[in-house]
Amino acid sequence: MSYSAPERLLRSLGIEKPEEIDVDAVAWSVGAKVKYRPLKSCEARICGCNDKAIISVDCTKMPQRQRFSVAHEIGHWTYHRGQLLVCRAGDIGSFGGFRKGAFSPEFIADQFASELLLPAYILAPLLTQYKTLNLKTVGEISTAFKASRTATAIRLIQSNRFHAMLVCHGQKGRRWFLRPPCVPDRWFPRDELDRESYAFETLFGSKVEQTYPRKIDADAWFDRREADRYEMLEHTFPLPNNEILTLLTFTDGEMMEERDTSWSYRRR
Amino acid sequence: MSNNGIKKAKEQVVRMDDFVMDGLFSLSDDEFLQEAMEEGGDLAAVGEAGRKAFERAQLIVGKRRLALVRQEMLLDAKKPAPIPKRVTAQSDMESILSRNREAASKLTMAARNGAGDMQDDSEGILADFVELGAISRDGEEDA
Numbered sequence: 001m002s003y004s005a006p007e008r009l010l011r012s013l014g015i016e017k018p019e020e021i022d023v024d025a026v027a028w029s030v031g032a033k034v035k036y037r038p039l040k041s042c043e044a045r046i047c048g049c050n051d052k053a054i055i056s057v058d059c060t061k062m063p064q065r066q067r068f069s070v071a072h073e074i075g076h077w078t079y080h081r082g083q084l085l086v087c088r089a090g091d092i093g094s095f096g097g098f099r100k101g102a103f104s105p106e107f108i109a110d111q112f113a114s115e116l117l118l119p120a121y122i123l124a125p126l127l128t129q130y131k132t133l134n135l136k137t138v139g140e141i142s143t144a145f146k147a148s149r150t151a152t153a154i155r156l157i158q159s160n161r162f163h164a165m166l167v168c169h170g171q172k173g174r175r176w177f178l179r180p181p182c183v184p185d186r187w188f189p190r191d192e193l194d195r196e197s198y199a200f201e202t203l204f205g206s207k208v209e210q211t212y213p214r215k216i217d218a219d220a221w222f223d224r225r226e227a228d229r230y231e232m233l234e235h236t237f238p239l240p241n242n243e244i245l246t247l248l249t250f251t252d253g254e255m256m257e258e259r260d261t262s263w264s265y266r267r268r
Numbered sequence: 269m270s271n272n273g274i275k276k277a278k279e280q281v282v283r284m285d286d287f288v289m290d291g292l293f294s295l296s297d298d299e300f301l302q303e304a305m306e307e308g309g310d311l312a313a314v315g316e317a318g319r320k321a322f323e324r325a326q327l328i329v330g331k332r333r334l335a336l337v338r339q340e341m342l343l344d345a346k347k348p349a350p351i352p353k354r355v356t357a358q359s360d361m362e363s364i365l366s367r368n369r370e371a372a373s374k375l376t377m378a379a380r381n382g383a384g385d386m387q388d389d390s391e392g393i394l395a396d397f398v399e400l401g402a403i404s405r406d407g408e409e410d411a
Contacts, residue, residue: 011323013337014330025337033344040388041379047393048376049402056392069380076378085378105378 005078006071006116018122018145023070026116027055032077034070044069046076053077064148068113075112080105117147118155133162134213135235135247149237150245154178163250167221169193169203170243183250184258187222194220199236199246209237213249221248230255375402 003011013029015021024034031052036059039045043065044057055073057066076085085105123141130137133156135149142152157166157178165179167189174191193200197220198210213235219227221234233249250256269277295303304311375397379386386393397403 011326012330013334014327014332015334016327022334025334025341028341029333029337037392039392041386042383042389043381045379045389045393046376047396047400047402049397049400050374052400053376054396054400056396072380073378077376080378081376082374083376083378106380109378109380 001121003121004115004119006075006112007119007121009074009078010116010119011121015119016122018126021117021119021145023067023074023116027070027074027077030074030077032074036066044073046073048077048081062148064142064146064151067117067146068148068151071113071116072109074116075109076105078112079108114151114155114158118145118152120159123155123159127156127159127161133157133164133247133249134233135209135237138247150239153245153247163256165189165248165250167199167246167248168239168243169199169246170241171203175243182256184256186224186259187250187255189221189248190223196220197246198234199244202236202238203242203244207238210235213247218252218255 009026009030010021013026027034032046032048032055033053034055034057036057038060039056039058042058043061044055046053046055048054055070055077057069057073059066061069076083083105118141123145126141126144135153138149138153138156141147141156142149145152147155153166156162157164157180160180160182162180163183165177165183165187167177168175173193174189177189179185179187193203197216198214202208202210213233215231216234217228218230218232221227221232230252232251232255234246235249236244236246238244292300301311304314377393394403
């Protein structure tokens with residue numbers, strides 16, 4: 001088994017269980033001290049000089065966000081030492097890598113944080129007990145790892161174990177989506193929310209989380225002719241900044257069949 | 269066994285260890301593999317067991333390291349917090365950072381979810397750089 005950089009860091013401290021992931025101690029082990037204090041201009045920052053650093057985290061934020069911020073700054077300390085960077089609010093959370101490049105410092109720090117808080121070598125054995133992915137699963141795992149539901153959902157999709165995808169929408173349309181390799185790439189979500197979707201009601205109406213996943217025609221989410229033949233599950237929860245995150249679960253095996261939809265194939 | 273006897277026995281164990289280790293290290297990888305195959309063992313299983321033993325050892329050492337880290341953190345928490353001091357205008361944060369941007373940098377700075385003016389947190393930032401030794405307490409740059 002090979003380990004990513006954040007996983008090697010955790011293992012170098014003998015961390016084997018979710019509850020042992022102490023981000024302050026991890027930071028200290030690489031020369032960074034964490035301070036929790038009110039911040040006005042950002043959610044977290046790192047100031048470093050040579051091989052020592054101070055990570056400051058806004059103590060007024062939710063504990064899970066504070067943990068993510070510490071892990072994110074450790075990511076900067078690992079990969080961007082000696083650089084001066086400022087990440088704007090709009091750069092946050094687009095894990096699909098569509099809005100910001102996969103090589104952008106913020107994406108790299110986010111990915112580092114995600115792997116530090118939810119390391120595959122601890123997560124994967126726990127996931128074997130789950131057959132399908134739903135928000136209950138996400139909630140249980142996020143509690144165990146003290147991570148936010150968004151970060152957890154992203155990590156679970158990235159695990160490539162579930163036929164599911166995440167789609168984030170804001171008032172002006174789709175912001176990003178995350179689809180695992182096990183889901184065929186012909187399933188590309190619409191830019192705009194369908195008025196029939198429950199997500200639409202959550203975003204523009206109720207603003208509250210759906211209590212259970214709802215069955216919906218797949219063509220509400222995908223602009224493909226075959227989509228009207230299938231149903232799937234949709235489960236949405238609101239995010240800060242008037243956004244929503246929807247977990248789409250593919251329940252029809254046919255949707256997961258790979259098809260050659262290239263132009264040359266269609267001509268035959 | 270007398271103290272002398274214990275000492276002698278320990279020396280014998282150390283010599284035996286050295287002998288075994290010297291023997292192992294004197295073999296090339298191919299010779300080592302050949303010997304293991306001749307013994308008819310399941311090499312994949314042996315390799316897997318070795319890998320697991322190594323990972324286990326790594327975690328045990330890691331746990332000790334984590335305990336040391338926690339001790340250091342406790343000691344640090346007992347230190348009095350440095351009192352932030354207003355630095356002179358000449359060496360305010362922006363100029364320090366811009367000079368650092370131009371030069372080969374010893375400083376690192378990153379802010380997450382920046383929404384406001386960094387100057388609003390400048391006192392804390394400067395205090396951090398003072399604590400890190402990048403700026404002296406009277407505002408002169410050291411880095």
